[in-house]
Amino acid sequence: DTEVTQTPKHLVMGMTNKKSLKCEQHMGHRAMYWYKQKAKKPPELMFVYSYEKLSINESVPSRFSPECPNSSLLNLHLHALQPEDSALYLCASSQDGDLYGYTFGSGTRLTVV
Amino acid sequence: GEDVEQSLFLSVREGDSSVINCTYTDSSSTYLYWYKQEPGAGLQLLTYIFSNMDMKQDQRLTVLLNKKDKHLSLRIADTQTGDSAIYFCAERRNNNDMRFGAGTRLTVKP
Numbered sequence: 001d002t003e004v005t006q007t008p009k010h011l012v013m014g015m016t017n018k019k020s021l022k023c024e025q026h027m028g029h030r031a032m033y034w035y036k037q038k039a040k041k042p043p044e045l046m047f048v049y050s051y052e053k054l055s056i057n058e059s060v061p062s063r064f065s066p067e068c069p070n071s072s073l074l075n076l077h078l079h080a081l082q083p084e085d086s087a088l089y090l091c092a093s094s095q096d097g098d099l100y101g102y103t104f105g106s107g108t109r110l111t112v113v
Numbered sequence: 114g115e116d117v118e119q120s121l122f123l124s125v126r127e128g129d130s131s132v133i134n135c136t137y138t139d140s141s142s143t144y145l146y147w148y149k150q151e152p153g154a155g156l157q158l159l160t161y162i163f164s165n166m167d168m169k170q171d172q173r174l175t176v177l178l179n180k181k182d183k184h185l186s187l188r189i190a191d192t193q194t195g196d197s198a199i200y201f202c203a204e205r206r207n208n209n210d211m212r213f214g215a216g217t218r219l220t221v222k223p
Contacts, residue, residue: 004155042201042213043156090155101146101203102211104155 002027006091006105014113015081021108023074023091032074033102034066035090043090049074081112117214119202124220131189133217135202140183142204147176147187150199150216159200160187189219197221 004025013019023032031050035043048055049068063085065077074091088109092102116138125131137145143164148156162169162176162185169176175188189196202214 006155040216042215045211088153092156101144101148101158101161101205102156104148104157106155107153109153 002103004091004093004103004105006089006108008108009106010109010111012111012113013078013081015083017081018077018079020078021076021089021091021110023076023105024072025093025103026072027093027095027103028071029093029095029103030071031094032068033092033094034064034074034076035092037088037090037107039087047076078110081110083112086111116212117202117204119200119214119217121215122218122220124222125192127192127194127221127223129192131187131192131196131219131221133187133189133200133202133219135185135187135214137183137185137202137204137212139204139206139212140180142206144205145176145178145185146203146205146211147174148201148203148213150201152198156201192219192221194221194223 007022033048034046036046037043046057046060047066052068063080067075088107090107091105094102118136146161147159149159150156160171160174162178173190177186199216199218201216203211205211
């Protein structure tokens with residue numbers, strides 16, 4: 001299995017909802033990432049889990065909460081989002097010393113109404 | 114602004130060569146990458162080059178690296194309509210720090 005699987009592919013949520021994005025990989029990668037990508041912009045790093053230890057981009061608001069239940073799974077919990085949080089959320093994984101870059105999932109297209 | 118810079122648009126005719134350019138700022142970056150993103154999809158790794166290399170060729174793709182000028186380019190030979198996408202240059206500064214350029218939107222006209 002050489003893929004990163006993200007679910008759901010599309011999500012529409014209200015500003016008072018709580019939802020979660022899920023990401024899964026079975027390549028044995030020990031680092032997993034959440035990126036946010038707005039239209040016509042590059043991906044921006046939100047969170048990194050490396051060997052299940054979290055690193056945070058300080059500019060990410062607390063309404064985004066990551067969770068790494070184990071080395072194969074990564075969740076992003078969403079609560080009280082704003083319309084400007086609408087974006088493509090990409091999960092990626094990598095292995096230390098991996099020369100082949102990151103493997104990206106196909107993303108979750110999130111719309112906040 | 115981004116640490117990695119790319120021109121935003123490139124338009125070519127089918128069958129021509131495309132050259133997408135990128136400049137980066139961190140001379141300590143050891144790995145440099147080109148990713149392709151089609152509409153509504155994630156990023157697909159196209160190719161990579163190590164900082165101790167000048168050139169890498171992989172079928173229709175040729176990557177040139179000028180480390181002195183911190184300039185990276187991607188040449189696509191015999192460009193096809195299926196090559197239309199956004200191409201991101203990226204530098205990897207350490208294992209967990211990948212920086213992307215703004216992306217170059219390549220349009221291939223028949």
